[in-house]
Amino acid sequence: MEWLQxxxxxxxxxxxxxxxALGYTMVYGIIKLINFAxxxxxxxxxxxxxxxxxxxxIGFLPALLLAMVICAVxxxxxxxxxxxxxxxxxxIAALITAIGVSLLIENLMIFFRGAQSxxxxxxxxxxxxxxxxxxxxxxxxxxxxxxxxxxxxLQFIVHKTKIGKAMRAVSHDAEAAKLMGINVDxxxxxxxxxxSALAGAAGVIFGLYYTxxxxxxxxxxxxxxxxxxxxxxxxxxxxxxxGGMLLGVVETFVSAMGFSSWRDAAAFLILIIxxxxxxxxxxxxxxxxxx
Amino acid sequence: xLQVNNINVFYGNIQAxxxxxxxxxxxxxxxxxGANGAGKSTLLKxxxxxxxxxxxxxxxxxxxxxxxxxxxxxxAGMSHVPEGRRVFANLTVEENLELGAYLRNDKAGIAKxxxxxxxxxxxxxxxxxxxxxxxxxxxxxxLAMGRALMAKPxxxxxxxxxxxxxxxxxxxxxxxxxxxxxxxxxxLLVEQNAHMALSVASRAYVLETGRIVxxxxxxxxxxxxxxxxxxxxxx
Numbered sequence: 001m002e003w004l005q006x007x008x009x010x011x012x013x014x015x016x017x018x019x020x021a022l023g024y025t026m027v028y029g030i031i032k033l034i035n036f037a038x039x040x041x042x043x044x045x046x047x048x049x050x051x052x053x054x055x056x057x058i059g060f061l062p063a064l065l066l067a068m069v070i071c072a073v074x075x076x077x078x079x080x081x082x083x084x085x086x087x088x089x090x091x092i093a094a095l096i097t098a099i100g101v102s103l104l105i106e107n108l109m110i111f112f113r114g115a116q117s118x119x120x121x122x123x124x125x126x127x128x129x130x131x132x133x134x135x136x137x138x139x140x141x142x143x144x145x146x147x148x149x150x151x152x153x154l155q156f157i158v159h160k161t162k163i164g165k166a167m168r169a170v171s172h173d174a175e176a177a178k179l180m181g182i183n184v185d186x187x188x189x190x191x192x193x194x195x196s197a198l199a200g201a202a203g204v205i206f207g208l209y210y211t212x213x214x215x216x217x218x219x220x221x222x223x224x225x226x227x228x229x230x231x232x233x234x235x236x237x238x239x240x241x242x243g244g245m246l247l248g249v250v251e252t253f254v255s256a257m258g259f260s261s262w263r264d265a266a267a268f269l270i271l272i273i274x275x276x277x278x279x280x281x282x283x284x285x286x287x288x289x290x291x
Numbered sequence: 292x293l294q295v296n297n298i299n300v301f302y303g304n305i306q307a308x309x310x311x312x313x314x315x316x317x318x319x320x321x322x323x324x325g326a327n328g329a330g331k332s333t334l335l336k337x338x339x340x341x342x343x344x345x346x347x348x349x350x351x352x353x354x355x356x357x358x359x360x361x362x363x364x365x366x367a368g369m370s371h372v373p374e375g376r377r378v379f380a381n382l383t384v385e386e387n388l389e390l391g392a393y394l395r396n397d398k399a400g401i402a403k404x405x406x407x408x409x410x411x412x413x414x415x416x417x418x419x420x421x422x423x424x425x426x427x428x429x430x431x432x433x434l435a436m437g438r439a440l441m442a443k444p445x446x447x448x449x450x451x452x453x454x455x456x457x458x459x460x461x462x463x464x465x466x467x468x469x470x471x472x473x474x475x476x477x478x479l480l481v482e483q484n485a486h487m488a489l490s491v492a493s494r495a496y497v498l499e500t501g502r503i504v505x506x507x508x509x510x511x512x513x514x515x516x517x518x519x520x521x522x523x524x525x526x
Contacts, residue, residue, distance in 0.1 A: 162393070169379045169390050176377035179339060181365035181394040181442065 004134040006256045007249060012140040014248020015147035016209070019202035020225030021232070021240035022154065023075075023195030029171040029235040030191045031087065033094045037078055037101035039222015041196045044105065045071045045203025046213045047118075054121045060208075064146070067204045068197040075196025076189045084185070109215035117214035120207040143205045150201055151241055154194065158237060163190050171235070220264070227271045233284025242282060292317040292477055293338075293369075293446060298347030298357070300330075300337050307333040309501045310347070315446065315479055320472050322480040322488040322509070324522055325498035331481040332374050334498070335448045338479075339371035340364040352445075366394050370444035374451045374481075376435040380424025384415050387423050387434055391441030401441070408437040411467060429460035436467065446477040453484045465491055485522035489513045497522070 020042050027035045045067040052063035082101050086094045124142060128135040158164040169177040170187045178184055206221065207213050228247045232239025247267060254266045274281060293315040300308040308330050315321045323331050336342045338349060340361035349357040356364055370391075379387050388408060392401045409416040412433040418426060423434055432452055439447055449468070453461040465487055472478050472491075482488035489495055489509045497505040497518065505517065512518045 165382065165386055165390055166393065168382055168386075172379045172381050173377050175341060176373060176379065177390075178341060178361040179365065179371045179373060179377075180390045180438070181362040182390070183360075183362055 002134075002256075004132065005136060006252050008134070008136050008140055008144070010249035010252030011245050012143040012147075012248070013209070013252060014228075014245035015144055015151075016202050016206050016244075017221065017225045017228045017247050018241045018244025019147055019150060019198045019205075020221060021228040021244045022151070022237060023199045024226055024229040025232070025234055025236060025240040026167075026191050026195045028229070029237075030167060030188055031083070031094075032091060033083060033098065034226065034234075035078075035083075035195075036095070036098040036222070037082075037105060038195070038199055039218035039225070040102050040105040040109075041071050041075055041078075041218075042199040042203045042206070042221060042225075043109070043213070043215060043218035044074060045200030046207040046217065047109070047113075047203075048200065049204030049207055050118055050120055050213060053123050060123050060204075064201055064204045067200040069200075071200025071203070072193040072197040075192040075199075078196075079189055079192040084188075106215055106218070113215070115215055117212050117217075120211045120213060122211075124208060139209060143209055146201065146205055150198060154198070154237070157194065163187070167191055224264075224267050227267050230281055231270060231274050233281025236281065236283040239281055239283030292352060293479070294350045295334075295338070296348050296350070298334075298337060298344040298349065300333055300342055300344050302333075307501050308337070308344075311498075311501070311503055312347075313496050313503065313506075315477060317445075317477055318472075318475065319494060320468070320478040320480060320492045322482055322492035322495045323498055324482055324485040324488055324495060324518075326521075327483065328500075329498040330501040331498055332450055333501075335371060335373075335450050335479070335481055338364075338448060339369060362394065365442055368443070368445035369448065370439035370442045370446075371448040372435045372439045372450060372452065374454065376428075376431040378423040378426070378431050378434050378438070380422065382423060383420055384423050384426070384434055385419040387438050388415075388441050391438035392443075394442065400443070404441055404443060408440055411440075411470065412437055429456050429464070432456060432460075432464055433467075436464075436471075440471065440476075444476060446479060447471065448479050448481075450481045451483060452480070453482060453487060461487060485518070489523075 020038065023038050024035065027033060048067040048070050049063045052058050052066050078101055082097050083094060086097060124139060126137055126139040129138055158167065166182045166187045167190065169182060170184055174184050224247060225244065228243035229240050231247060232243025247270065250266055251263045255263050295311060295313045297310045297312050298308055299306060299310060311334060323334065325331050333342065337344055340359055344357050348355050351367060351369060356367065388405055395401055414430055415433055415437055423431065426434060452464050468478060469491055480488055480492060489512060492509040495509050495512045496503050505512065
């Protein structure tokens with residue numbers, strides 16, 4: 001039952017990628033920007049969670065919520081300060097700005113607390129649970145549970161609430177959305193807030209699972225989540241979820257087969273293959289230019 | 292109800308409207324006719340706040356609205372059915388209609404108006420759970436109109452509702468325009484199909500390269516030689 005164990009591990013790591021990928025895909029969907037600072041919001045979330053648990057001792061769930069709230073605010077600040085004024089400039093200008101914001105956040109963090117890594121306290125007891133003969137860690141199940149809950153919550157927000165409908169309308173046609181009386185600026189900010197909150201949550205559960213965090217920890221998971229978003233079809237919310245899980249499972253199986261040093265290579269290979277053969281991704285729509 | 296006083300509108304350095312003045316009285320159907328690129332859509336976009344006039348002002352129900360954001364203009368009761376319908380293709384018919392009522396909070400009133408829209412357009416009721424991108428052009432035009440009506444407008448701005456539709460559908464759409472007007476909504480209609488437009492309107496303006504060149508009652512314009520030669524196929 002080794003494979004079942006690996007599958008559960010893969011899905012729970014994948015669900016972390018999926019949470020980050022959702023932020024990429026939502027922001028891309030609404031302003032057509034790959035927000036490369038997103039991985040750093042994830043890093044900030046991990047640190048907020050770390051401080052909340054180890055210094056302020058508020059427990060896992062309150063720490064998770066606090067990280068989500070602070071990351072949401074950070075996401076809105078980044079959007080208002082850096083991206084909003086570039087909305088009518090070329091896409092490459094916004095992309096370069098995103099890379100600049102990413103470097104700024106990483107280096108500010110190093111400046112204020114140093115580059116050394118920190119070790120997450122073990123607040124949650126990790127024990128092996130026997131399921132059909134497979135040893136599954138309770139931490140993996142917790143990660144999976146939290147991620148699935150957040151994804152269901154997101155689906156509810158996007159499909160059932162007014163702001164969710166406004167987000168979908170703006171991503172399809174911002175000018176027509178204005179004619180409905182939708183405040184496009186606030187809707188874009190809400191998208192950043194929600195995406196960043198999910199990245200913050202991903203940061204906290206990543207810290208619990210891998211235990212070691214540092215100011216540059218957002219780079220690789222950020223790129224992996226970007227791959228997951230492209231794999232699922234950039235702009236597609238279900239795509240980001242499936243893409244993240246799939247990437248996690250592939251990586252875990254590559255490691256399990258004894259090629260753990262090839263794990264990252266496998267992720268990039270997926271990106272290259274997708275970009276060559278199906279650039280719209282698994283769930284992406286065939287983009288057709290409007291007449 | 293609506294007065295436009297000498298507005299000048301630019302796209303960058305290019306002037307799209309030159310000293311345009313029009314007025315619309317409550318309860319009327321007024322039409323703007325003119326060729327492609329004459330500035331008809333520009334005028335509607337300026338009215339609904341998507342574009343800002345450089346000079347001149349727009350007064351609606353006694354308040355100056357030029358330069359105000361689009362949402363406050365929708366809130367004041369002016370709805371714009373844009374050219375090319377622009378329905379939210381990734382949303383269902385019902386969700387599109389709900390977004391039309393985005394600024395309203397009166398649940399009962401919204402439900403009542405939604406039922407009324409479905410009465411006007413039974414086709415939309417049949418397709419309410421369908422993604423609007425899968426509708427035909429005529430159905431999308433109905434949806435765009437229904438969506439605008441959900442805001443409970445006092446005045447409806449309609450941009451080329453007949454564009455790309457089969458003659459039978461054009462007739463159906465114009466019947467609805469008459470019906471909506473009879474229920475008390477003022478209509479400002481932009482059309483290339485001058486024949487249809489003049490048949491429903493009480494007054495008309497003719498726009499040429501960003502300037503109003505003619506205006507008068509629809510009947511006068513229908514009989515004017517210039518209009519007949521240029522817009523009614525020289526009948």
